[in-house]
Amino acid sequence: MTHTPPKAILLDIEGTTSSIRFVADELFPYARRHLAEFVANNPEVAAPILAQVPGDDPVATLLAWIDEDRKETPLKTLQGLIWARGYADGELKGHVYPDTPEALRRWTAAGLMVSIYSSGSIAAQKLIFGHSIAGDLTPFLSGYFDTTTGPKRDSDSYTRIVDALDLAPSELLFVSDMAAEVDAAHEAGLQALLIDREGGPADIHSLAEVLP
Template sequence: MVVLSVPPEVTVILLDIEGTTTPIAFVKDTLFSYIRENVKDYLHTHWGEEECQQDVSLLRKQAEEDSHLEGAVPIPVRSEHGVDDTEQIIQAVVDNVYWQMSLDRKTPALKQLQGHIWRAAFTAGTVKAEFFEDVVPAIRKWRQAGMKVYIYSSGSVEAQKLLFGYSTEGNILELFDGHFDTKIGHKIESESYRRIATSIGCSPNNILFLTDVTREANAAEEADVHVAVVVRPGNAGLTDDEKSYFNLITSFNELFLPSST
């Protein structure tokens, strides 16, 4: 097994999720298929709730802005003549969601409804987050060795808490000292990593960032953060240059902490 020694100044391990702790297929396939298969049922079940109506209003506004786009699906407003057109509106919302997802759009309106559908699924136990098998035992070991562990993902902090709160290994939120999302900045911008260090109260070179994406690794390194690129089944391949330039690990067990001697 390859062993990568963690530099002695490292006190914080910062983790990406997709492709690092969790198979990309779980996010891309399981979570997004769940939306397609369940959006209609979700709308029926929650239609009477204010939150659901707010989600629909936001999608309707987005649909108005999108009306010039090819294939855009408008969402009608409720009839004022006492006609029950709920079914028709729900179908329009479903069609709109399908259309947006087919273009891989990330509009706030779509993300908000998706977030609420996933929340319902996770809290009901219908969906459980998956991690590579080395992940949770390694994090426990790091914590015992005195490391702090943080998450940095483009998924919202709210979504991150669902993943770690409702996983195949139960609620493991207590293993993390904090969470960052793109509110602190994009993952391919080095300034984001400086801000994270400031927010944690350490210096960038006290942090080791683990990610599968080399553009993120480059940005972190530019900020003087230590990085290792995680190679997992289902991840995008690396070029030969990337393979020789970066420290690579295929399992968290390959990290060797100086304090664990």
């Protein structure tokens, strides 16, 4: 599916490695239920995050952002902290599709570096893969990028990732279920594949189709 063999792979999470429903049906509701309690019980941790939230009632704003699926960095940071407790308590397990751990093992065995780029915070990314239903998958991942790098539909974000990984753009393959993200990666000179796990129009329908 690609012109030249890449040296590294960059993966989206929702709809790519993991079910969108897991985030919408489990992670977001869990964060929503525990947000006010977490803020009240952890004021020193929460204060600098709340300071980045506009309005007189930052907790209400954060709850509204959850409902709107806003990609705001303060929200993603706080969600990650709340989810960390859920994973540690065993209440949460990160969903991954069956082909995800298989692909991670295959790519790393072939000498490819694998990184994640998601709108969820880096901490949240590490939790999903570190406490996945397939076990700890973090040994197969060498890099994590989130909204602090830039919007996923902005080509400059992919240029920053390439620079951070010390690669030429054409040496990095990005896989996502969002066409606008794939287009942005292409614009930055990356190789990129659109995945649709429901069988719709796309480059691939499974990570099993990606490389060797």
